[in-house]
Amino acid sequence: MSGWIAVAGLGPGAEALVTPEVSAALAEASDVVGYIPYVARVAPRAGLTLHPSDNRVELDRAALALTLAAEGRRVVIVSSGDPGVFAMASALFEALEAAPEHAGADIRILPGITAMLAAAARAGAPLGHDFCAINLSDNLKPFAVIERRLRAAIAGDFAMAFYNPRSKARPEGFARVLEILRAGCEPGRLITFARAVSTPDEALNTVTLAEARPEMADMRTVVLVGNSGTRRVGRWVYTPRGVKP
Amino acid sequence: MSGWIAVAGLGPGAEALVTPEVSAALAEASDVVGYIPYVARVAPRAGLTLHPSDNRVELDRAALALTLAAEGRRVVIVSSGDPGVFAMASALFEALEAAPEHAGADIRILPGITAMLAAAARAGAPLGHDFCAINLSDNLKPFAVIERRLRAAIAGDFAMAFYNPRSKARPEGFARVLEILRAGCEPGRLITFARAVSTPDEALNTVTLAEARPEMADMRTVVLVGNSGTRRVGRWVYTPRGVKP
Numbered sequence: 001m002s003g004w005i006a007v008a009g010l011g012p013g014a015e016a017l018v019t020p021e022v023s024a025a026l027a028e029a030s031d032v033v034g035y036i037p038y039v040a041r042v043a044p045r046a047g048l049t050l051h052p053s054d055n056r057v058e059l060d061r062a063a064l065a066l067t068l069a070a071e072g073r074r075v076v077i078v079s080s081g082d083p084g085v086f087a088m089a090s091a092l093f094e095a096l097e098a099a100p101e102h103a104g105a106d107i108r109i110l111p112g113i114t115a116m117l118a119a120a121a122r123a124g125a126p127l128g129h130d131f132c133a134i135n136l137s138d139n140l141k142p143f144a145v146i147e148r149r150l151r152a153a154i155a156g157d158f159a160m161a162f163y164n165p166r167s168k169a170r171p172e173g174f175a176r177v178l179e180i181l182r183a184g185c186e187p188g189r190l191i192t193f194a195r196a197v198s199t200p201d202e203a204l205n206t207v208t209l210a211e212a213r214p215e216m217a218d219m220r221t222v223v224l225v226g227n228s229g230t231r232r233v234g235r236w237v238y239t240p241r242g243v244k245p
Numbered sequence: 246m247s248g249w250i251a252v253a254g255l256g257p258g259a260e261a262l263v264t265p266e267v268s269a270a271l272a273e274a275s276d277v278v279g280y281i282p283y284v285a286r287v288a289p290r291a292g293l294t295l296h297p298s299d300n301r302v303e304l305d306r307a308a309l310a311l312t313l314a315a316e317g318r319r320v321v322i323v324s325s326g327d328p329g330v331f332a333m334a335s336a337l338f339e340a341l342e343a344a345p346e347h348a349g350a351d352i353r354i355l356p357g358i359t360a361m362l363a364a365a366a367r368a369g370a371p372l373g374h375d376f377c378a379i380n381l382s383d384n385l386k387p388f389a390v391i392e393r394r395l396r397a398a399i400a401g402d403f404a405m406a407f408y409n410p411r412s413k414a415r416p417e418g419f420a421r422v423l424e425i426l427r428a429g430c431e432p433g434r435l436i437t438f439a440r441a442v443s444t445p446d447e448a449l450n451t452v453t454l455a456e457a458r459p460e461m462a463d464m465r466t467v468v469l470v471g472n473s474g475t476r477r478v479g480r481w482v483y484t485p486r487g488v489k490p
Contacts, residue, residue: 016269019358021261058486084365086486090373093483103479109366113264113356120329121354128335130394132377132403140487145402149375152401156394158377234348238338241303241331242385 003069005105007089009082009112010041014198017113025076025110033065034078034088042078056139058088062095066102082114086135086163115222116161119194122204124236126192126224129243131159136166138173146173147180154184159239160225165217175214181225185209190226190237193217206237248314250350252334254327254357255286259443262358270321270355278310279323279333287323301384303333307340311347327359331380331408360467361406364439367449369481371437371469374488376404381411383418391418392425399429404475404484407468411459420459426470430454435471435482438462451482 006025011017026032031049032042039052053061065075079087089109096102120127132153136146153160166174181189187210195203195218205216209225217223230239251270256262271277276294277287284297298306310320324332334354341347365372377398381391398405411419426434432455440448440463450461454470462468475484 011264014266016266017264017356019256019262019264021259024261082362082366084362084370084372086373089366089370090483090486093369093373093478093481094485096481097478107481109370111262111358111362111366113358114362117327117329117356117359121327121334121356124338125329125334125354127329127378128331128338130377130379132375132398132401133372134375142488145488149401149403152397152403153377155400156377156397157390158394158397233338233342236338236341236352238335240339241335243387243390 002106003072003074004108005065005069005075005077005092006108006110007077007079007083007092008110009079009087009114010038011113012081012115012118012198013196017118017198019110019112022110022112028074029076030074031068032076032078033061038078038080058091059095062088062092063099065092066095066099066105069105070102079112082112083109084111085114085133115163115197116224118197119192119222119224122194122197123192123206123224125238126190126226126230127159127161128239128241129159129227131161133161133163135163136173136177137164138170143173150177150180151184154181157227159227159230162223164219165221165223166214167219171214174217178212178214181209186228190230190232192224192237193221194224195221247351248317248319249353250310250314250320250322250337251353251355252322252324252328252337253355254324254332255283256358257326257360257363257443258441262363262443264355264357267355267357273319274321275319276313277321277323278306283323283325303336304340307333307337308344310337311340311344311350314350315347324357327357328354329356330359330378360408360442361469363442364437364467364469367439367442368437368451368469370483371435371471371475372404372406373484373486374404374472376406378406378408380408381418381422382409383415388418395422395425396429399426402472404472405470409464410462410466410468412464416459419462423457423459426454431473435475435477437469437482438466439469440466
């Protein structure tokens with residue numbers, strides 16, 4: 001029996017946003033590996049071993065998956081959202097690079113609905129034109145890189161989506177992000193704080209940049225910043241498709 | 246009977262990438278509105294009226310959907326990929342803004358698997374760190390805006406995804422994009438040309454920037470450009486999660 005690894009995106013939370021491809025992989029799996037709250041979204045069943053692990057141990061988790069697959073197990077690594085967006089796919093390839101004995105592993109990456117697109121859909125279409133996705137966590141990169149990318153995104157008049165905007169461990173980072181935005185964008189720039197979209201805890205709040213406060217975000221929030229043309233129509237926020245010459 | 250509009254993302258092509266939420270909306274619909282090849286992906290059935298229309302008539306299509314919903318119809322506007330990424334959601338809100346008589350319309354946006362994430366999953370994880378999505382079509386914006394955004398994305402060392410890279414009508418645009426990339430990035434920068442991902446016509450081709458040629462892309466291609474740290478491991482391309490200080 002030959003083992004395999006599927007790195008699967010569970011989407012933002014609702015079952016209705018899990019693709020049939022991901023559901024099929026979970027139905028065939030012998031083992032599910034992932035961060036505790038994501039593994040908790042997989043229904044237990046006979047023949048399925050769950051391997052929940054803590055945050056910040058992505059490389060250990062990936063190494064476990066490679067070992068299990070080499071033993072012939074059918075392993076699904078679960079990510080929230082899409083596995084290729086600030087999630088487990090890159091971690092698996094880092095682990096693969098460090099473990100040449102697993103070079104022949106049978107790997108598939110199964111895309112999912114990433115948080116920024118689920119949040120944008122609830123708000124309207126704030127990412128309806130060119131946009132950037134930036135991870136504001138400075139666990140794996142210096143804040144100077146975040147700042148450089150923010151300034152570039154402002155210079156390019158991109159709409160922006162921020163992942164991991166704020167944690168208890170570093171509340172000052174997001175305050176600094178708002179300062180940088182205020183220095184480069186007009187005060188009426190629209191910002192949507194989208195928390196836990198598609199779960200029972202969902203909450204959306206759209207404000208102007210002048211009104212935005214750091215405490216409007218937590219680690220379950222995706223922050224969507226419009227470009228200079230983003231506007232409201234009724235309860236919706238959208239970015240027009242075109243830019244006039 | 247009260248009508249509604251759902252703007253639904255069909256994903257990149259495969260049925261296994263259509264969310265259950267979108268399938269449910271299509272099952273309840275009385276009318277499906279959209280660009281001809283996307284409407285062709287919806288199975289005909291009794292009680293369902295299909296309204297396929299040509300490209301570049303997005304506002305007419307959105308106005309039709311608003312009119313049908315006002316008549317009590319259950320309308321799904323279909324987009325390829327995700328409706329909020331260079332697709333019909335923004336067009337619907339533009340039409341809504343122009344038609345205040347429809348201000349009370351019951352609208353939902355249903356996210357889908359957007360082309361860049363399906364393509365990234367096939368390639369590995371080239372968008373595994375901060376990235377930009379840029380529409381290279383100059384139908385609705387001057388090329389100077391595209392150029393400004395490209396330069397900003399290079400300055401920020403973002404990975405990039407390009408939608409609509411090349412058409413018969415303007416083959417020179419993508420050649421110019423490659424020139425701009427060559428001026429700002431190292432020749433070994435990895436670029437993946439991902440064509441028609443998840444369809445029978447799927448084709449992936451990863452080359453270096455030095456090897457990239459304009460004719461490697463057409464309008465069914467999404468182009469993924471790595472950041473300065475993007476690399477290969479075996480047949481995969483991935484962008485590491487971190488940036489070393």
